[in-house]
Amino acid sequence: MFQQLTALPADPLLGIAVAYRQDDNPKKVDLGVGVYKTEEGNTPILTSVKKSLQILLDSEESKSYIQARGNQAFLDGMEKLVLGADNPLLSSNRVESVQAPGGTGSLKLGFELIKRGNPNAKIWVSGPTWANHNALIKSTGLASEEYPYYDKVNNQLRADEMLEAFAKLGKDDVVLLHGCCHNPTGEDIPADLWPKIADLAVENGFTPFIDIAYQGFGTDLETDVQGVRHLLSKVPEALIATSCSKNFGLYRERTGLITTISESPVAAGIALTHVLNIAREIYSMPPSYGGATVGILLGDEALTTEWKTELAEMCARMRSLRALLVDKLHARDVDQSFDFINRQNGMFTFLGITPEQVQAIRDEYSIYMAGSSRINIAGISNSNVDYIADAVAAVLKK
Numbered sequence: 001m002f003q004q005l006t007a008l009p010a011d012p013l014l015g016i017a018v019a020y021r022q023d024d025n026p027k028k029v030d031l032g033v034g035v036y037k038t039e040e041g042n043t044p045i046l047t048s049v050k051k052s053l054q055i056l057l058d059s060e061e062s063k064s065y066i067q068a069r070g071n072q073a074f075l076d077g078m079e080k081l082v083l084g085a086d087n088p089l090l091s092s093n094r095v096e097s098v099q100a101p102g103g104t105g106s107l108k109l110g111f112e113l114i115k116r117g118n119p120n121a122k123i124w125v126s127g128p129t130w131a132n133h134n135a136l137i138k139s140t141g142l143a144s145e146e147y148p149y150y151d152k153v154n155n156q157l158r159a160d161e162m163l164e165a166f167a168k169l170g171k172d173d174v175v176l177l178h179g180c181c182h183n184p185t186g187e188d189i190p191a192d193l194w195p196k197i198a199d200l201a202v203e204n205g206f207t208p209f210i211d212i213a214y215q216g217f218g219t220d221l222e223t224d225v226q227g228v229r230h231l232l233s234k235v236p237e238a239l240i241a242t243s244c245s246k247n248f249g250l251y252r253e254r255t256g257l258i259t260t261i262s263e264s265p266v267a268a269g270i271a272l273t274h275v276l277n278i279a280r281e282i283y284s285m286p287p288s289y290g291g292a293t294v295g296i297l298l299g300d301e302a303l304t305t306e307w308k309t310e311l312a313e314m315c316a317r318m319r320s321l322r323a324l325l326v327d328k329l330h331a332r333d334v335d336q337s338f339d340f341i342n343r344q345n346g347m348f349t350f351l352g353i354t355p356e357q358v359q360a361i362r363d364e365y366s367i368y369m370a371g372s373s374r375i376n377i378a379g380i381s382n383s384n385v386d387y388i389a390d391a392v393a394a395v396l397k398k
């Protein structure tokens with residue numbers, strides 16, 4: 001049976017990490033996979049998370065299965081974090097959440113739910129989007145298409161074209177939106193555009209599916225989801241896939257949740273039965289550890305305050321690294337402006353160089369980034385930024 005199979009290429013992003021590890025150049029730089037790093041290049045466990053983990057370790061009395069929908073304190077805390085504690089949706093009984101293995105698992109449950117609700121649905125993804133979005137949609141068997149999003153030549157949002165595309169959509173369409181800190185471009189939907197998207201969704205009946213993987217990495221926890229909250233207050237139905245990988249630094253614990261917003265409490269209850277049924281068909285119940293940890297953290301005021309401080313530090317560091325990189329590039333008299341990097345949010349930006357230039361930087365300098373020229377901002381440090389800027393300036397001047 002397995003002899004019939006032909007080998008597939010590795011995930012190109014994760015492949016970068018492997019290639020980086022094998023490189024013995026002491027000056028090598030990893031700007032590949034989106035993982036937060038300190039100035040020293042480490043990804044430590046957040047102190048607030050470590051304390052919460054310790055509480056969990058000390059209090060956990062069983063490794064029996066957890067309930068299928070996950071840890072209730074986690075689900076309650078995360079719904080409040082994303083929607084806002086006083087959001088009227090929370091008391092409307094139209095919102096249901098299920099814990100899932102990471103943002104990825106949450107997205108998968110969401111796409112499968114869409115397929116059950118409407119097998120003819122088409123998922124609209126931003127051009128470009130996170131490569132795994134396309135893989136997950138394909139695996140579900142749903143149709144998908146790109147809407148205009150990022151202008152790579154001028155390094156800006158294709159706002160008008162995006163709205164024009166949304167204006168043509170209808171009831172069979174689902175629009176996948178990055179809540180904040182767009183991956184891979186860093187280019188976010190500005191505050192004044194969210195109400196326009198909300199109006200179009202209401203008028204034309206398409207369903208928003210919001211992917212929130214970086215809340216708190218853009219400006220702050222509240223500002224980052226203002227647009228999303230506005231949209232959700234207007235539409236009858238929506239899905240939200242939330243990841244705790246980045247903002248809680250829980251990557252390997254595979255922690256996330258899928259949230260459905262339905263037209264009525266009855267519809268919400270029915271949707272929940274389907275999400276649980278889909279999860280059962282794939283993995284039964286979610287892993288406990290990450291959700292339980294976040295549940296403890298968000299249920300404790302002091303730990304939450306500490307976490308918010310740590311998150312704000314990560315956010316501020318990435319913001320300052322953006323400015324540093326732009327300054328260093330401009331100091332090298334490159335022809336183009338890199339100011340757009342300062343306007344963008346989160347972990348990523350496109351340097352806007354060609355795949356050949358990306359390869360040259362990798363071959364000649366051992367600096368690793370995605371072929372699209374997407375870089376992980378958190379991979380920059382005070383000690384490597386000059387080296388990176390030298391390399392980029394050199395390939396641009398060739």
Ligand code: PLP
Nearest residue numbers: 102103104130183211213243245
């Ligand atoms: N969505 C986006 C846009 C992402 O960049 C990521 C990756 O970090 C995820 C979802 C989900 O990540 P995870 O499955 O690690 O929680």
Ligand code: TYF
Nearest residue numbers: 011013014032033034132183
């Ligand atoms: O885009 C990134 O780098 C992150 C991490 O299969 C990631 O979202 C990359 C690839 C992957 C899972 C997570």
